[in-house]
Amino acid sequence: MTTILLDPSGELQPPSREPLPRLSRLAGATIGLLDISKPRGDVFLDRLQELLESRGARVERFRKPTFAKNAPPDVRREIAERCDAVLEALAD
Amino acid sequence: MSAVPGWILRDGLVAVVKRECPTCRTVAPALAQIRAAGRELLVVSQDDSAFPEGMATRFDADLEASHRLGIEVVPTLLERRDGETRRAAIGWNREEWQELSGVSDLAPGLPAARPGCGALNLEEPHASRLAGLDAPAPSARAVPLGDQEDPIEACFARGWSDGLPVVPPTPERVRRMLAGVSRPADELVAVVPPDYAPATVEKVAINAVMAGCLPEHLPVVLACVEAACSEEFNWHGLAATTYFSGPVVVVNGPIRRQLGMSWGINALGQGNRANLTIGRALQLTLRNVGGARPGGVDRATLGNPGKLSFCFAENEEDSPWEPLAASRGVAAGRSAVTLFAGEGPRGVVDQLSREPESLARSLSMALRTVAHPKLPLAFDAMVVISPEHGRVFRAAGWTRQRLEQRLHELLLVPAAELVRGAGGCAEGVPASRVVDLESTIPKFRPDGLLLVHAGGAAGLFSAIIGGWINGAGGSQPVTREIA
Numbered sequence: 001m002t003t004i005l006l007d008p009s010g011e012l013q014p015p016s017r018e019p020l021p022r023l024s025r026l027a028g029a030t031i032g033l034l035d036i037s038k039p040r041g042d043v044f045l046d047r048l049q050e051l052l053e054s055r056g057a058r059v060e061r062f063r064k065p066t067f068a069k070n071a072p073p074d075v076r077r078e079i080a081e082r083c084d085a086v087l088e089a090l091a092d
Numbered sequence: 093m094s095a096v097p098g099w100i101l102r103d104g105l106v107a108v109v110k111r112e113c114p115t116c117r118t119v120a121p122a123l124a125q126i127r128a129a130g131r132e133l134l135v136v137s138q139d140d141s142a143f144p145e146g147m148a149t150r151f152d153a154d155l156e157a158s159h160r161l162g163i164e165v166v167p168t169l170l171e172r173r174d175g176e177t178r179r180a181a182i183g184w185n186r187e188e189w190q191e192l193s194g195v196s197d198l199a200p201g202l203p204a205a206r207p208g209c210g211a212l213n214l215e216e217p218h219a220s221r222l223a224g225l226d227a228p229a230p231s232a233r234a235v236p237l238g239d240q241e242d243p244i245e246a247c248f249a250r251g252w253s254d255g256l257p258v259v260p261p262t263p264e265r266v267r268r269m270l271a272g273v274s275r276p277a278d279e280l281v282a283v284v285p286p287d288y289a290p291a292t293v294e295k296v297a298i299n300a301v302m303a304g305c306l307p308e309h310l311p312v313v314l315a316c317v318e319a320a321c322s323e324e325f326n327w328h329g330l331a332a333t334t335y336f337s338g339p340v341v342v343v344n345g346p347i348r349r350q351l352g353m354s355w356g357i358n359a360l361g362q363g364n365r366a367n368l369t370i371g372r373a374l375q376l377t378l379r380n381v382g383g384a385r386p387g388g389v390d391r392a393t394l395g396n397p398g399k400l401s402f403c404f405a406e407n408e409e410d411s412p413w414e415p416l417a418a419s420r421g422v423a424a425g426r427s428a429v430t431l432f433a434g435e436g437p438r439g440v441v442d443q444l445s446r447e448p449e450s451l452a453r454s455l456s457m458a459l460r461t462v463a464h465p466k467l468p469l470a471f472d473a474m475v476v477i478s479p480e481h482g483r484v485f486r487a488a489g490w491t492r493q494r495l496e497q498r499l500h501e502l503l504l505v506p507a508a509e510l511v512r513g514a515g516g517c518a519e520g521v522p523a524s525r526v527v528d529l530e531s532t533i534p535k536f537r538p539d540g541l542l543l544v545h546a547g548g549a550a551g552l553f554s555a556i557i558g559g560w561i562n563g564a565g566g567s568q569p570v571t572r573e574i575a
Contacts, residue, residue, distance in 0.1 A: 003243055006261045007233040008252050008298040008380045010289025 023085050027056030032083035034071065035063040048087065062086075096160040099150060102175040104132030105193060108158055109167045111143035113209035116167045119184050120144035122199040129195045138166065138212040158213040159222040165208040169193070183208035220268060227267050231278055231294055234263075247302065252380055254372070254400055258302035269297040272307025273314065275575075281314055282321035284382035285328035286389045291317055291381045296373070299380055303373035303401075308351060309366060311574050312429060316341055316374040316403075319431040319572040326567045330433050330560060331384035334391050337560035337567075338399035339378070340434035340474070341371055342544055344406050344417035345427025347574055353405035357548035360404055360437050360476070360555065371403030396436040404546055410479060411545040412486035419492055420571040427574040432474050432542060433560035433567035442481070443552040448488040451481060452495060455554065456502035460535060462558040466510050466520035468533045472540040472559035472569070475499075478547035481554045496541055503535035537562060542569060 023029055031052050033045045049059045060082055064071040071079075079086050100106060107123055109116035124147060126133050134150060137143045138158055141151035152158050161170065161177065169181040171192045181188035184206040189198050213222055237246050243260035247253055259265065270277050270293065277294040284291050293314065300313050320327050320339050330337060343353060354364035362368065384390045392399075408415045417428035440458040445451035455475060463471040477485070485495055508529045512520040521533065540562060547553075560567050 002239070003237040003241070003246075003260075004234045004263060005237065005243065005246065006230050006263055006266050006294075006298050007235050008261055008295065008302055008376065010284070010287050010381045010383055011233050012287055012289060012383070 026052065028058075029084040030058045030060060030082060032060050032062055032079045032086035034075075034079065034086055034088045035061065036067040036088060037064060038067050045087075096175075097157050099134075100136075100157055100161065101132065101134045101172050103173055104134065106134045106136060106161070106170040106172055107167060108136045108138065108152075108161065108163045108170075108211070109144065110138035110209070110212050111140040112212075113166050115184050115206045115208045117144070118202060118206070119167050119189075119199060120147075122184075122189060122202070123147065125198055126193045126195050129193070131193055131195065133193075155213040155218050155222060156225065158211060159225070163211045163213060166211050167208050168211075220264065224264060224267055228277070230263055230266065231292065232266075232298060251385070252302065252376075254376060254379070256400070258376070259304050261298045261301045265301045266294065266297050269301050269305065269307050269310055270294065272297075272310035273575075275314070282317050284317075284321055284378060285384075286331060287381075287383035289381050289383065291321070291377060295381055296377050299377040300369075300373040303369045303376050304365070305369040305373050306365075309370050309373070312343065312347060312351070312370050312427075313373040313377070315429045315572045315574045316370065316431065317377050319429060319570040320374060320378060322570050322572075324568040325431055325433070325570045326565075327378060327382070329565060330567050331378065331382065332389050332391060333560065334393045335560050336392065336394055336396045336435035336558075337433045338396065338402060338435075339374060340398060340432045340557060341374065341403035342406055342416055342430045342432070342474075343370075343403065343427070344408065344415040344422065344430070345574070346425065347427035348405040348408075355405040355407040355546050359407070359546040359548070360402075367403050367405070368401050371398075371401030374403070375399065375401065398434065398436055402434065406544050407479065407546045410482070412477075412482045412490070413492040413543070413545065416542065416544050417571050420569075422571060422573055428571055429574065430542075430569055430571040432472075432557070432569045434474055434557040435559075437476065437555040437557050440554045440556060441552070442554075446484060448485050448490045448495070449498070451484050452498045453502060455556075456499050458556055459499065459503060459541075460505065462535070462556065464519055466512075466514070466517060468505060468510060468521065468535050469537055469540075470561050470563070470566075471536075472542070472562050473536065474542040474544060474557040474559065476544050476546050476555040476557065478551055478554050479545070479549050480552045482545050492543055496543060499541060500534060500536060500538070504532035505535055507531050507533050 035041050035045055052059050062075055062079055064075055123135055136152050137149045138152055165182045169189055169192055170177045171179040179192055181192055186198055186204050190196055244257050247258045247260055275293050279293045281291045281293055281296055296314055296317055300310050351366040353366045406416055416430055422428040442451055442454040445454055459473055462473045507526045510521045510533055511523050511526055
């Protein structure tokens with residue numbers, strides 16, 4: 001049986017963060033592609049878009065102004081509202 | 093009481109027995125007789141599904157049926173009608189059993205009456221488990237552990253520890269801890285800085301479990317948390333300071349004996365469970381609920397070992413004076429805690445003074461150096477007078493007030509010694525604040541000295557516990573009665 005302990009803290013932080021459940025299939029899902037503004041990141045994402053669409057996914061494109069900072073809150077909110085999952089292009 | 097399990101007869105007789113009970117074994121024939129006479133009889137066995145032999149029984153494996161029926165003794169014979177118990181025969185009593193069952197000449201070989209045994213559902217660990225069925229659900233967040241997680245390591249991993257292992261706060265342990273007070277679990281005790289998170293009775297109980305307290309310690313811990321979170325004590329400032337101090341607790345009153353606290357040998361040291369766990373529970377509560385952690389809000393340069401736990405009882409029994417709490421307004425015979433923002437204790441040796449004036453001078457010379465010899469008024473101090481030193485004052489008839497007053501007088505320091513630069517030392521009072529270099533400045537503010545009596549019978553030593561800053565931005569000592 002799972003051991004339960006009662007939280008002694010002020011409970012202002014979550015005790016641990018669970019990742020959201022993973023997608024089980026691509027067909028019918030809306031996948032966001034986030035361009036982090038690195039050179040030729042868009043080329044890479046264009047190719048990903050082709051592959052995802054060929055597997056039945058819908059693709060939405062997003063872009064953050066600079067790779068050096070976190071995506072602005074409104075970009076994050078849009079992605080969360082419109083997509084089931086998101087891909088970020090990270091490295092050069 | 094909640095509903096009994098569905099298999100308990102709504103109408104008819106219910107007998108609850110256990111094999112371990114000799115009386116239950118001897119009344120088995122009576123049960124057989126009742127059945128043979130055609131009465132509706134359910135026999136419930138608490139400890140053995142095959143008991144009594146030779147008759148159909150139900151095994152109350154989890155003892156929930158016994159608990160719901162309110163069984164305290166076995167054998168118990170209940171008359172049930174419409175799902176309610178109308179009458180009960182406790183133990184073996186021929187007259188009562190015959191009356192309930194309507195069968196005569198029951199067990200002729202037995203005496204007229206025989207007492208039973210304690211019911212199994214009242215024994216531990218069953219009693220605590222069954223009590224949990226009816227207990228209100230905890231309000232605190234339930235944190236499930238991983239299957240492979242060691243509960244003690246889990247507490248470390250989640251940042252709940254003070255560096256030492258804590259007792260994992262299971263709902264069961266917290267429930268038992270809450271039985272130490274009659275206050276409701278969700279009653280608000282204090283709002284704890286710096287996060288200003290609410291500490292309910294339950295929250296304090298969780299931290300008291302972790303500290304290793306017994307339920308009877310909880311009322312003292314609650315009083316400590318209330319005192320620490322008061323405006324005057326200023327836990328917010330104390331938690332964040334770069335200075336050494338942490339909360340120091342002095343306990344007065346009958347509760348000291350009731351809890352077996354220590355005020356004699358090694359009173360400020362390790363070894364006594366009540367002293368150590370009460371002091372620890374206070375600090376775990378303040379830091380877990382309030383959120384002040386070293387490197388976070390707690391910026392102490394060095395801190396002191398007392399920030400783990402620093403709680404002791406006053407030796408009232410052969411004290412030269414009234415208890416500390418009494419001198420601060422608590423009525424005689426009442427228990428109370430006094431909280432003081434203190435650093436670690438420093439020793440004062442005086443093995444030769446037999447007169448109070450001489451001993452007062454020794455103490456004042458040592459007190460001069462609290463924080464810094466050239467820094468007056470900003471800091472308070474607690475002096476722990478040991479019995480051998482206390483005897484000197486008692487023999488001379490010096491009251492607490494007299495000693496305090498004499499210490500203040502002896503600690504009027506020449507301003508010329510205190511100014512910055514004096515004695516080749518940059519520290520001290522700015523010259524601009526010294527009106528007259530010929531004057532004296534008191535080392536301590538008028539209420540800045542607390543005298544406490546504690547320690548073992550042998551040893552011509554006392555201790556000084558230096559305070560933190562006092563005044564508007566600092567901390568005042570706070571006394572709180574224990575409810």
